[in-house]
Amino acid sequence: MHTLSEENYLKCIYRLWQDRGEKITPTAIAEWLGNNPASVVDMIRKLTDKQLIIYDKKKGVELTAQGQKDATLIVRRHRLWEVFLLEKLGYHWDEIHDIAEDLEHIKDATLADRLDKFLGFPEYDPHGDPIPKANGKMAKRHSITLADVKPGTHCRVAAVKDTTSAFLQYLQKLDISIGTKIQLIEKIPFDGSLVISIAGGERTTVSQKFGENILTDI
């Protein structure tokens, strides 16, 4: 099996691949993990030896079939634990990510499946991300952000991209959670700011960055 560090790299590569679809460079990985690019180069060598990734200077880092499979299972564990922490232990939205970050590395042949069953086979985690099934399949990710929809559109918050507590706490303050209805009233051309109405309430203005981190259903 993989070391803690290897797993974190795998997961990071998986996320970058899912999120952007852009070329995954050592620098991008280093930034995401808060590591030095030199360290990343070391690990790229190790993961390549283990045949979990393929690195090509032109194409960047790509996961092999095995790498994808392993990464998916880590994400599965992470998201299942998030559901557990929120639903069973009563944690708040913004507290669960870091704890799940540790729990996801617990390895046991049947743990994730048992947890999945115990939780009632949830489709999405508390941030709206789909939970991979034991076979690696998962529901589609939501991809349209609040910043993408046309002014006038009514939409539903389906997921959040950023899961830092700074963002989640801001959402909490605005009374936004998964399922909240939001109407995009206007986009300010100058800086992309968004004028929205939350759950039919009065107008609020949020930044473009904010809008890009809200994934919507419609």
Added chain:
Amino acid sequence: MHTLSEENYLKCIYRLWQDRGEKITPTAIAEWLGNNPASVVDMIRKLTDKQLIIYDKKKGVELTAQGQKDATLIVRRHRLWEVFLLEKLGYHWDEIHDIAEDLEHIKDATLADRLDKFLGFPEYDPHGDPIPKANGKMAKRHSITLADVKPGTHCRVAAVKDTTSAFLQYLQKLDISIGTKIQLIEKIPFDGSLVISIAGGERTTVSQKFGENILTDI
């Protein structure tokens, strides 16, 4: 906070202290952990620097107040997770120890307390060991083994000392679990073997070692 390794040493010292009450030597620790005594000496220095233990060649290793407190909380986490794995996820007796061994190191200010509440504040773990409360207090450990009771005595299995799966699977085969009534019929003087009756059933003979690992209520 402490590293994974430091926590394992702390827990080991705590166990040796509870179990035997004898002088805790570097060799004893090394044996328990399956490490080399030289490594233990290194760690003794580190834990001493952190003021978690006091090491005196004559007295052996002793936990400081802080060391005791920290070790107790690790044990608390371990035992709570064992309850969770057995009761909520449906694991068997002999499978939970190793998983809890990993889970116990997850650190979060409120995790253990939330888990405790979620589980209904259990007093004992599935092996019959008392679960320390948040304040460090815990119910008394059972101390009389099946090998200690007088022939003729009827007693109840309250806990097991050995938690290896080899022992637990043997118990399962004999249909013994926490709460099972056992009568000690006879002790064989030659090798200390015990003739017992399990739940009123027919006579069975078990070894002295076996008896020493069963803790009884009466």
Added chain:
DNA sequence: AAATAAAATTAGCCTTGCCTAATTTTATTT
């Protein structure tokens, strides 16, 4: 195309936590 900037890589070092081998200390026998 040359100059500059950015990214990738290499080299060498650090800490943690373990190891073996050698040595010193302490205990146990004879």
Added chain:
DNA sequence: AAATAAAATTAGGCAAGGCTAATTTTATTT
């Protein structure tokens, strides 16, 4: 008490996974 055995300790090393600083490649400007 001397000899022997066992335990503890020291010294030196190793792998993992980071780091910084220096160098080489690759991209971007001018």
